[in-house]
Amino acid sequence: MLKGDYVDKSRNSPPMAYQLPFPPDALSEIVVNPAIPVDERVWVPQAENVAFRPLCLNRSQGYWMNLLRVRKSGVLSCHRHPQTVHGFVLKGRWRYLEHDWMAEAGSYVFEPPGETHTLYVPEDVEEMITLFQVNGVMYYTDPYGNNTGYEDVFTKIEMCRKHYTENGLGADYVDQFIR
């Protein structure tokens, strides 16, 4: 047997849970079920026909995981990503005005740093929902690169807090998603 080989001692017995405590400084896990909410109040409006649902707002590493929902030819305005984005389409179809490919339910998308794009949902799509992991900032620009605003994990947290305060879920509803 080679050094480092894993020996599965549980092969002929029931699986056994890890028996030691987790590191005392480890953060707690997040389990969101259902991730696609039943309660409409959980969706945070972002622009006309555009809303997001927080899943993990990682202020310690500067990224966020969220579901983005866009309805009826809604547009997520032009923005630049200085860091990587990963996306997985759960429902519907969308494309970027800057690319000729279409993302549809089941598609995975990797967006490298430097991507600057405008998300568009075709008119025949009632609703699209995509899971996005966004790192760092979304740097909003006009079509010529002039800055028009930004979003980061802290503005996302603030938007959630404001919305949940106003709709009765409470300012601390967002806390369960923050790590």
Ligand code: FE
């Ligand atoms: Fe983007």
